[in-house]
Structure formats: C-alpha cells, structure tokens
Amino acid sequence: MQARDIMVSPVVTVGPHASVQQVAKILLERRISAVPVVDPDSKVLGIVSEGDLMHRAASGTERTYSWWLGWLTGDAELATDYVRSHSAKVQDIMTRDVATALPETSLNDIAKLLEERQIKRVPIVNGEGQLVGIVSRSNLLQAIASAKPKLEVSLPDAAIRRRFFDExxxxxxxxxLNVNATV
Structure with missing residues (x-):
C-alpha cells in the first residue's frame, strides 16, 4: 500500500498569518491534533501541532527557567521560547522543518519516517510540493484494522503448513532445519 491509499484529503490548513487562537479553535472543533501551514499555492511552510501550543503565556503554561538553567541555555534559546509563548501569529510558532512524502511513498517508508523523526503525521505533497493529503499514525492503524488476513483459514491443513514453511x-x-509444525 502507498500513502495515497490511506491519506486524508482534503486537509484542514491555515495560512502563516492565522492567529494562534484561530488554530487552537480549529484543532478543537475538528478534533485534530495539527494543521499544516501553507502558502497561497498550497506549498507547505510549516505545521502547528498541539505540542506547539502547550507552553503559552495566555494559559499560564509558559516555560520558566531557573537562573542556572537560563545561564546554561543561553539568551538566544530563551528569546526563542519567549516569542513562541507570546506570539499571536502562527508563523512565529510553527515547526518549519516538516517531513513530507509523496503519494507513491510506501506505508513502510511512512512508518519509518514517523518513527525516525518522532512525529505523529506526515503531509503528503505532489511533485510540485503542493499539499494533497496527510497521513497520521491513526491512518496507519486504520490500514491495519481493515486489512484482510493473509492466510485463508478454509485451506486444508497441509496447504497451511506448506505456506508456513515457505514463508x-x-x-x-x-x-x-530442525523445525517441525503441526497444523
């Protein structure tokens, strides 16, 4: 199977100038955990997930640093965290390094990408880089849940045994060499 077989399309998206509050409302109303950020040509600029909204000044959940951790971290990282927790625009908080895949990408490669990058979803783009769908972990689970069994139980025992050993x-x-099986 390929990404095109399980991807969700059309995809709920936002532009880079959308407000953080608008994105939070969209996530809640649509019961989704992230939205890709796209330009007018539907090219992926970034993605905003629930994780990007966790530490916000508006909810009183912004990160606080002890003086020594702040000293070790450095001013640049502290300033970045401040902007991310106080900014009103999506372009300031979105994750910019977005892993994408083509519709022809195998589900095996999608699963590897999710695991290696420790992400929960992959935007699917066409050859021109335009967003055409999205594959999440739950889409992979749906593929597993709806898969047909590889082995037909109606086969004779000898045929099942033969297929088992062939596999x-x-x-x-x-x-x-020293394995035996009874069916």
Whole structure:
C-alpha cells in the first residue's frame, strides 16, 4: 500500500498569518491534533501541532527557567521560547522543518519516517510540493484494522503448513532445519 491509499484529503490548513487562537479553535472543533501551514499555492511552510501550543503565556503554561538553567541555555534559546509563548501569529510558532512524502511513498517508508523523526503525521505533497493529503499514525492503524488476513483459514491443513514453511524459508532469521509444525 502507498500513502495515497490511506491519506486524508482534503486537509484542514491555515495560512502563516492565522492567529494562534484561530488554530487552537480549529484543532478543537475538528478534533485534530495539527494543521499544516501553507502558502497561497498550497506549498507547505510549516505545521502547528498541539505540542506547539502547550507552553503559552495566555494559559499560564509558559516555560520558566531557573537562573542556572537560563545561564546554561543561553539568551538566544530563551528569546526563542519567549516569542513562541507570546506570539499571536502562527508563523512565529510553527515547526518549519516538516517531513513530507509523496503519494507513491510506501506505508513502510511512512512508518519509518514517523518513527525516525518522532512525529505523529506526515503531509503528503505532489511533485510540485503542493499539499494533497496527510497521513497520521491513526491512518496507519486504520490500514491495519481493515486489512484482510493473509492466510485463508478454509485451506486444508497441509496447504497451511506448506505456506508456513515457505514463508519461514524467506526469513533470514529462521533456521528451519530442525523445525517441525503441526497444523
């Protein structure tokens, strides 16, 4: 299966000048956990997730630093955190380094990308970089839940045993020399 087979389309998006409050409302109303930020040509500029909204001055959840941690962290990081917690515009808080994939990307590659980047969703873009869909972890779970079983139980026992051993022979970790199976 490919990303195009499970992606959600059309995608709820916002522009870079949307307000942080508008994004919070969209996330709540649509029951989603992130929105891609796109330009007028639907090219992905960034993404805003619930995690980007966790430490906000408006909710009293902005990060506080002890004097020694502030000293170790440095002024640049403290200033960045201040802007992220106080800014009213999406362009100031969005994650800019967004991992994207093409519609032809295999689900295996999507799963690897989610795991390696420790992210929860991947925007799907066409060859021109325009957003055409999004794949989240839950979309992968839906693919698993709706998958047909690989093995038909209506087969005779001998056929099931043969398929089992044929599959094991293709696995580099399986040492079938001294293995027996009863079906």
């Amino acid at each position: 094991l022979k293709n696995q580099p970790w399986a040492h079938t």
